[in-house]
Amino acid sequence: MSTHRPVALVTGASSGIGKAAALALVEAGFDVVGTSRDTSRVTPLDGVTFLDLDVAGDASVTAAVQQVADRFGRIDVLVNNAGMGLMGAAEETSVAQAQTVFDVNVFGVMRMVKAVLPHMRARGHGRIITLSSVVGFLPSPYMAVYAASKHAIEGYSESLDHEVREHGVRALLVEPAYTNTGFEANSPRPDTPLQVYADQRRAFDRMMETAIKDGDDPAIIAKVIVAAATDPKPKLRYTAGPMAGRASTLRRIAPAGVFDKQIRKLNQLAG
Numbered sequence: 001m002s003t004h005r006p007v008a009l010v011t012g013a014s015s016g017i018g019k020a021a022a023l024a025l026v027e028a029g030f031d032v033v034g035t036s037r038d039t040s041r042v043t044p045l046d047g048v049t050f051l052d053l054d055v056a057g058d059a060s061v062t063a064a065v066q067q068v069a070d071r072f073g074r075i076d077v078l079v080n081n082a083g084m085g086l087m088g089a090a091e092e093t094s095v096a097q098a099q100t101v102f103d104v105n106v107f108g109v110m111r112m113v114k115a116v117l118p119h120m121r122a123r124g125h126g127r128i129i130t131l132s133s134v135v136g137f138l139p140s141p142y143m144a145v146y147a148a149s150k151h152a153i154e155g156y157s158e159s160l161d162h163e164v165r166e167h168g169v170r171a172l173l174v175e176p177a178y179t180n181t182g183f184e185a186n187s188p189r190p191d192t193p194l195q196v197y198a199d200q201r202r203a204f205d206r207m208m209e210t211a212i213k214d215g216d217d218p219a220i221i222a223k224v225i226v227a228a229a230t231d232p233k234p235k236l237r238y239t240a241g242p243m244a245g246r247a248s249t250l251r252r253i254a255p256a257g258v259f260d261k262q263i264r265k266l267n268q269l270a271g
Helices: 016-027 059-071 095-105 107-121 144-167 197-212 219-230 243-253 256-266
Strands: 007-010 031-036 050-052 078-081 127-129 169-176 237-240
Touching: 007 016, 007 059, 007 107, 016 050, 016 078, 016 237, 031 059, 050 059, 059 237, 078 107, 078 219, 095 107, 107 127, 107 144, 107 169, 107 237, 127 144, 127 219, 144 169, 144 197, 169 219, 219 237, 237 243, 243 256
Parallel strands: 007 031, 007 078, 031 050, 078 127, 127 169, 169 237
Antiparallel strands: none
8 A cells, every 4th residue: 555645653642742743743634653552552543543663672663664664655754752751860760770761762763763764765755853852952950861861862863864864854853841741640760769869859740740730732742743744944953832942042042150040940959
């Protein structure tokens, strides 16, 4: 089977930003394939074909991408949305726990890119859109490993964009701030907790719970993802939502001392 409609592949499409992006891309005229680690638990979405995919598994990624290519004959847009959080002080997080986060957030993206890129190059066209975060360009105390994974993705995607542009492919970043999803509740806590960080960690957890609850609707982020997928002249980075825009501006123009104080104030840190 092949299609004349553009085809988008969205990882982690069963809930949150991924679900909203899949539905928005359907509305924008795409044939959409969404992925989840266990599609038997996924509520069907109109216009979205679901496949099982674990971005942390080489064989799973290869098989799923080949299924899309065989069924639709093309992959025009990849949305790297699948990811995981991790909340807690850096010292409380084992290297093994950090490696699990990187295997999904960083190496998962790399696996998807390596599987999809040959199909895009062959057609001389494609967009690779990766969900980063404002913590891809800001520090995030008590989320150091998660922030490191997003900083890594920023460097990877921007470098990739220079490599693939001559082949008609673009690698783009979407950077949301707090979004009203299950992110905070679903993020693991540190596996080697230390009493010295307990009070501040609890304060951070409370701040995050409120920020997520009051955060942007996933549909706002989805609209930006559609823009990245369809803009005739795409931008390398798309901040998504008003808070993300303010954070980007602050990072660019605020003096270092002012910026440092704002980060500590935002995260309710002493001193």
